[in-house]
Amino acid sequence: MTSHSERAAAFLKDPDRVSWHDETLWIVRKKRDRAAASVKEWENLREKASKLKEYVLSDLAGLLTEFERNATLNGAVVHWAADADEFNRVVLEIIKSKNARNIVKSKSMLTEECGLNHFLQDHGVDIVDTDLGERIIQFRNEPPSHIVLPAIHLKKEDIGELFHLKLGTDRGATDPQYLTRAARVHLREKFLNAHVALTGVNFAIAENGTVVVCTNEGNADMGVHSAPVQIHCMGIEKIIPKMEHLAVFTRLLARNATGQPVTTYTSHYRTPKENGELHIIIVDNGRTERLASIDYRDALKCIRCGACMNTCPVYRRSGGHSYGFTIPGPIGTILAPHSVPGKILYKDLPAASSLCMSCSNVCPVKIGIHEQIYKLRQELIRKGYGSFVKRAILKISGFVFAKPVLYDISGKMVRIALKIVPRFLIYSRVNTWGLERELPAVPTQSFKEWYRQNGSN
Ligand code: SF4
Numbered sequence: 001m002t003s004h005s006e007r008a009a010a011f012l013k014d015p016d017r018v019s020w021h022d023e024t025l026w027i028v029r030k031k032r033d034r035a036a037a038s039v040k041e042w043e044n045l046r047e048k049a050s051k052l053k054e055y056v057l058s059d060l061a062g063l064l065t066e067f068e069r070n071a072t073l074n075g076a077v078v079h080w081a082a083d084a085d086e087f088n089r090v091v092l093e094i095i096k097s098k099n100a101r102n103i104v105k106s107k108s109m110l111t112e113e114c115g116l117n118h119f120l121q122d123h124g125v126d127i128v129d130t131d132l133g134e135r136i137i138q139f140r141n142e143p144p145s146h147i148v149l150p151a152i153h154l155k156k157e158d159i160g161e162l163f164h165l166k167l168g169t170d171r172g173a174t175d176p177q178y179l180t181r182a183a184r185v186h187l188r189e190k191f192l193n194a195h196v197a198l199t200g201v202n203f204a205i206a207e208n209g210t211v212v213v214c215t216n217e218g219n220a221d222m223g224v225h226s227a228p229v230q231i232h233c234m235g236i237e238k239i240i241p242k243m244e245h246l247a248v249f250t251r252l253l254a255r256n257a258t259g260q261p262v263t264t265y266t267s268h269y270r271t272p273k274e275n276g277e278l279h280i281i282i283v284d285n286g287r288t289e290r291l292a293s294i295d296y297r298d299a300l301k302c303i304r305c306g307a308c309m310n311t312c313p314v315y316r317r318s319g320g321h322s323y324g325f326t327i328p329g330p331i332g333t334i335l336a337p338h339s340v341p342g343k344i345l346y347k348d349l350p351a352a353s354s355l356c357m358s359c360s361n362v363c364p365v366k367i368g369i370h371e372q373i374y375k376l377r378q379e380l381i382r383k384g385y386g387s388f389v390k391r392a393i394l395k396i397s398g399f400v401f402a403k404p405v406l407y408d409i410s411g412k413m414v415r416i417a418l419k420i421v422p423r424f425l426i427y428s429r430v431n432t433w434g435l436e437r438e439l440p441a442v443p444t445q446s447f448k449e450w451y452r453q454n455g456s457n
Pocket residue numbers: 301302303304305306307308309331359362363364365366367369
């Protein structure tokens with residue numbers, strides 16, 4: 001498996017794309033800031049959302065059982081899946097029981113996490129992603145690079161070429177309106193022939209058994225209203241206690257994700273359509289183990305707004321595919337290493353962070369993302385996963401930092417060395433940091449010396 005830095009290096013080979021990716025996401029971040037500033041009780045909302053999620057995590061079993069009871073009373077069929085395999089099997093069984101072949105899906109990171117598309121395709125089921133960005137990456141047979149903007153790594157020229165090949169649009173066409181219209185015609189035919197509509201879930205309300213799905217394209221509604229069978233898939237953490245709590249999250253979600261006051265469609269699904277079926281699949285897939293972990297359970301509060309990606313200087317410049325995990329960016333960094341119970345995976349991701357705290361500052365549910373990344377780094381080193389060189393450097397640094405005299409002497413020696421050692425040795429392959437950067441000019445004295453001379457002025 002390639003590392004984050006190797007995948008990031010591949011992304012960095014196209015500097016235009018990197019600048020454009022970086023700038024586009026920063027525009028989204030600024031829109032988010034303006035939207036947040038327009039709500040004077042913004043910080044109160046964040047606090048409320050965080051507390052509500054804490055409450056949810058403290059009574060997950062109770063709330064899920066309440067939800068199941070109410071959803072069943074509404075006429076829904078509730079299924080439980082312990083892991084990705086069981087989830088995929090349950091979906092396939094529902095599809096087979098209806099002799100269905102054509103499935104339309106609106107955006108669901110859970111289905112990405114469980115590899116549902118490939119599983120169904122292997123079983124002869126035609127599953128079509130109907131969110132425009134998701135359809136684009138499905139055509140390209142690649143995973144999303146962002147949880148809200150799945151095709152953000154692509155330029156309109158890339159999409160023009162793709163649609164020319166897949167949908168027969170004019171070669172060289174890049175007009176977004178023209179391309180979107182072509183996608184709409186293509187998807188409409190899929191909706192009209194769908195036997196089953198599958199959606200993710202943004203929130204599930206325990207007190208009345210409703211699932212709430214937020215989209216900007218209305219594709220969840222199109223699917224659900226055209227197909228006789230609807231399936232909604234949710235992780236166990238999507239539950240919220242009461243209807244009155246929904247507004248806290250919907251006010252935060254769209255503003256924090258894209259700067260919109262609210263998503264264009266906030267659809268509530270409660271009862272099956274006449275002669276239709278409504279299935280809800282509740283999935284664990286490692287979430288219970290995370291819940292039991294004091295250090296990392298807070299990640300379950302995430303409402304998947306994507307803001308931590310938009311603001312992250314590493315994500316913006318390395319692209320979502322560099323993380324190699326379903327969910328990229330800072331939240332992916334804290335989910336990936338413990339994504340399979342009993343194992344530690346994606347060990348390089350916690351290092352792919354500047355620990356600037358921007359992710360935690362924008363998080364609408366106040367997850368201490370940077371704290372968890374820092375904890376992960378400590379855990380990895382403690383468990384011996386750091387490279388020999390890294391562990392040796394940390395050991396020597398710890399020893400030097402603990403002895404002021406030694407620290408002063410080594411500082412002096414490094415300042416001298418940087419002046420006399422030939423450049424090719426300093427910027428050698430050993431110093432990967434220096435491959436892309438210049439060291440700052442070497443100061444003539446240490447800060448301590450400077451402060452002794454100037455500090456009292
Ligand atoms: S961790 Fe916070 S900022 Fe990042 S996607 Fe989740 S809710 Fe949004």
